[in-house]
Amino acid sequence: MANTEISFVRTEMLQEQAPPALNVGLVGWVRGNLFPDVLSGILTVVALYLIYSLLSGLLPWVFGGVWNAGSLSECREIIAAAHGEGAEAACWAVIHERFWQLMYGFYPDHLYWRPNLALVLLFAAIAPVLFEGAPRKMFWITAASPFIIPWLLWGGTVWVPIMAAMGFVIGYFVYKLVAQVSSNLLGLIAGPLALVIWWLFLSSYASSGLASVIPLELEPVASRKFGGFMLAILLGVTGISMSFPIGIVLALGRQSNLVIIKALCVGFIEFIRGVPLITLLFVAQVMLSYFLPAGTDFDIILRVMIMITLFASAYMAEVIRGGLAALPTGQYEGADSLGLDYWQAQRLIIMPQALKISIPGIVSTFIGLFKDTTLVSIISLSDPIGWVKFIQANAEWNGIVWELYGFVAFVFFLFCFGMSRYSMYLERKLKTGH
Amino acid sequence: MNEVVEREVDRSKLQVSDEVAIEITGMNKWYGSFHVLKDINLTVNQGERIVIAGPSGSGKSTLIRCLNALEEHQQGRIVVDGTELSNDLKNIDKIRREVGMVFQHFNLFPHLTILENLTLAPIWVRKTPKGEAEETAMHFLEKVKIPEQADKYPGQLSGGQQQRVAIARSLCMRPRIMLFDEPTSALDPEMIKEVLDTMIELAEEGMTMLVVTHEMGFARQVANRVIFMDEGQIVEQNEPEEFFNNPQSPRTKLFLSQILGH
Numbered sequence: 001m002a003n004t005e006i007s008f009v010r011t012e013m014l015q016e017q018a019p020p021a022l023n024v025g026l027v028g029w030v031r032g033n034l035f036p037d038v039l040s041g042i043l044t045v046v047a048l049y050l051i052y053s054l055l056s057g058l059l060p061w062v063f064g065g066v067w068n069a070g071s072l073s074e075c076r077e078i079i080a081a082a083h084g085e086g087a088e089a090a091c092w093a094v095i096h097e098r099f100w101q102l103m104y105g106f107y108p109d110h111l112y113w114r115p116n117l118a119l120v121l122l123f124a125a126i127a128p129v130l131f132e133g134a135p136r137k138m139f140w141i142t143a144a145s146p147f148i149i150p151w152l153l154w155g156g157t158v159w160v161p162i163m164a165a166m167g168f169v170i171g172y173f174v175y176k177l178v179a180q181v182s183s184n185l186l187g188l189i190a191g192p193l194a195l196v197i198w199w200l201f202l203s204s205y206a207s208s209g210l211a212s213v214i215p216l217e218l219e220p221v222a223s224r225k226f227g228g229f230m231l232a233i234l235l236g237v238t239g240i241s242m243s244f245p246i247g248i249v250l251a252l253g254r255q256s257n258l259v260i261i262k263a264l265c266v267g268f269i270e271f272i273r274g275v276p277l278i279t280l281l282f283v284a285q286v287m288l289s290y291f292l293p294a295g296t297d298f299d300i301i302l303r304v305m306i307m308i309t310l311f312a313s314a315y316m317a318e319v320i321r322g323g324l325a326a327l328p329t330g331q332y333e334g335a336d337s338l339g340l341d342y343w344q345a346q347r348l349i350i351m352p353q354a355l356k357i358s359i360p361g362i363v364s365t366f367i368g369l370f371k372d373t374t375l376v377s378i379i380s381l382s383d384p385i386g387w388v389k390f391i392q393a394n395a396e397w398n399g400i401v402w403e404l405y406g407f408v409a410f411v412f413f414l415f416c417f418g419m420s421r422y423s424m425y426l427e428r429k430l431k432t433g434h
Numbered sequence: 435m436n437e438v439v440e441r442e443v444d445r446s447k448l449q450v451s452d453e454v455a456i457e458i459t460g461m462n463k464w465y466g467s468f469h470v471l472k473d474i475n476l477t478v479n480q481g482e483r484i485v486i487a488g489p490s491g492s493g494k495s496t497l498i499r500c501l502n503a504l505e506e507h508q509q510g511r512i513v514v515d516g517t518e519l520s521n522d523l524k525n526i527d528k529i530r531r532e533v534g535m536v537f538q539h540f541n542l543f544p545h546l547t548i549l550e551n552l553t554l555a556p557i558w559v560r561k562t563p564k565g566e567a568e569e570t571a572m573h574f575l576e577k578v579k580i581p582e583q584a585d586k587y588p589g590q591l592s593g594g595q596q597q598r599v600a601i602a603r604s605l606c607m608r609p610r611i612m613l614f615d616e617p618t619s620a621l622d623p624e625m626i627k628e629v630l631d632t633m634i635e636l637a638e639e640g641m642t643m644l645v646v647t648h649e650m651g652f653a654r655q656v657a658n659r660v661i662f663m664d665e666g667q668i669v670e671q672n673e674p675e676e677f678f679n680n681p682q683s684p685r686t687k688l689f690l691s692q693i694l695g696h
């Protein structure tokens with residue numbers, strides 16, 4: 001045994017061989033994904049034919065379009081001259097001519113810098129929320145923008161947003177004070193109460209008083225003049241950023257052991273979900289003026305914002321409740337056994353996981369909310385759809401359809417697709433399993 | 435069921451003091467109209483290692499979950515480390531800080547790394563500075579022999595490793611009492627030993643432990659008292675030798691013959 005000459009062990013490893021050409025490269029991909037068997041091959045051919053016939057009609061129409069013309073008839077003449085009588089091509093001239101109205105509505109054109117600046121601020125404000133890599137200091141912009149952006153858009157004295165922000169400072173000090181002399185719970189009631197009282201009754205005196213001493217103001221712009229994509233984005237962003245926290249609170253309330261809180265939350269959610277958004281918008285337009293004391297000037301855009309927010313909150317609450325229900329009870333017990341209190345457990349253990357599970361649902365709700373803002377055209381606010389109708393009613397552009405709706409759809413698509421991609425990015429980033 | 439604990443246990447290190455750690459008197463609990471725990475009386479001294487055994491559904495889990503108020507009892511007194519468990523939330527929080535618990539299914543937080551799992555409670559509940567909490571965490575990870583896993587997520591660890599992390603997580607709060615609810619039942623046989631070894635080490639350091647388990651080898655070697663429960667009652671309790679060799683109640687005999695006799 002000891003002196004065997006024969007080696008039983010392979011001393012040289014075999015060279016790796018290239019895989020058969022049919023499995024790799026372009027040929028391999030085409031074979032594997034387009035023609036793996038006869039039936040799939042036939043389906044591929046049919047699908048390719050459908051795509052071809054769609055694009056061969058659409059692309060020349062889109063790219064052969066006319067960009068400079070004063071009216072639809074002028075457009076048609078140019079097209080007829082270029083492509084011959086009866087040829088079809090898009091008349092993008094309408095977008096070219098009415099672009100700023102589609103973007104800003106009747107907002108005064110010498111003040112366009114204000115919504116533009118507001119948009120830049122908005123991006124700076126959401127960057128640290130969306131991306132971990134953004135500098136943490138940018139959260140100051142996030143905190144300030146709810147006060148600065150409305151001021152930029154509506155104008156007026158600078159003291160209004162400053163006094164509105166003051167409300168939070170006052171609320172915080174009232175909370176601290178009450179929590180110190182009596183209990184934490186009373187503080188939690190007194191703080192927000194002070195905030196609301198300040199906003200409703202005192203801040204307007206404070207800001208008008210201060211404005212008469214130090215007049216520092218932007219030219220005011222009335223809500224009637226807001227329109228176009230600016231209005232859609234304004235409604236969408238406030239709806240999204242307000243409905244998210246409210247939805248979390250409602251979802252927690254619905255799970256609460258406190259019977260009254262639970263009943264209130266369930267009642268609210270079920271009521272809102274049982275009513276079409278359009279009804280709520282009509283309520284905002286017409287009915288609120290009955291309930292409010294006579295003479296109150298309650299801005300129509302603000303009313304619509306509140307309704308859209310309430311509507312989205314109810315859906316958000318249910319989506320988040322689904323995430324909460326998916327968590328095993330062991331997570332609550334783990335947190336409890338370590339001595340974390342209710343809010344710590346919610347914030348550190350439960351919500352991060354529940355929200356992660358609900359990301360697809362949450363983003364769907366956001367996308368739905370953003371698209372639903374177009375419903376405000378029915379209560380005669382001039383959002384992009386409202387503007388399409390105005391333009392169509394014009395003598396020059398009477399009869400134009402596809403170009404306007406196509407453009408509006410395209411812009412909406414960009415936003416919604418962006419949100420959807422972001423949600424996929426977030427899901428990938430938060431994946432911590434195997 | 436009768437896994438043998440291979441590690442030698444140094445019984446001379448297992449000392450019981452006469453300081454009372456837990457005192458339960460006349461405790462009753464109901465789920466709705468179902469009487470789960472019936473007139474429980476039990477005193478546990480500092481440094482005791484108590485194994486609780488009994489058939490499924492006998493109320494073992496419910497009993498130890500009452501000790502850190504994961505379940506509420508309706509009658510009787512529970513005093514843990516001098517603090518009475520009542521409806522007062524302050525007392526509950528205080529007791530939960532002193533009592534660690536290890537669950538059958540680990541209950542680690544899957545969205546946090548191992549290190550974050552360990553430092554979370556010290557930072558938020560005990561207000562320990564982050565650096566110090568991380569040092570403590572690494573100390574206990576070394577103790578359970580997996581310091582190299584600190585930056586992974588729970589989902590990337592084996593069951594035995596996860597359970598050891600769970601033990602380390604409880605220890606980071608420096609508890610005086612540890613509760614274990616079937617810590618090895620969800621594990622493959624080869625992982626059971628590593629978890630039991632960790633628990634033996636804890637016992638040798640003088641930790642007060644209440645362990646619900648079917649590992650009778652562990653009970654024999656480590657426990658100073660074995661409690662047998664059936665239908666919500668403590669039927670019998672004794673030193674391990676006596677308990678296994680000379681059970682008194684017929685129900686204990688039946689249970690032991692089933693669990694030890696294959």
Ligand SMILES: Nc1ncnc2c1ncn2[C@@H]1O[C@H](COP(=O)(O)OP(=O)(O)OP(=O)(O)O)[C@@H](O)[C@H]1O
Pocket residue numbers: 465468470488489490491492493494495496497
């Ligand atoms: N939340 C609950 N609601 C109603 N009954 C419950 C609840 N939790 C447990 N029970 C019942 O109480 C009894 C005791 O349960 P417990 O979990 O304490 O048993 P156990 O001794 O730990 O059993 P096992 O060895 O299977 O874990 C069982 O009959 C169980 O069905």
Ligand SMILES: [Mg+2]
Pocket residue numbers: 494495496615616
């Ligand atoms: Mg159990």
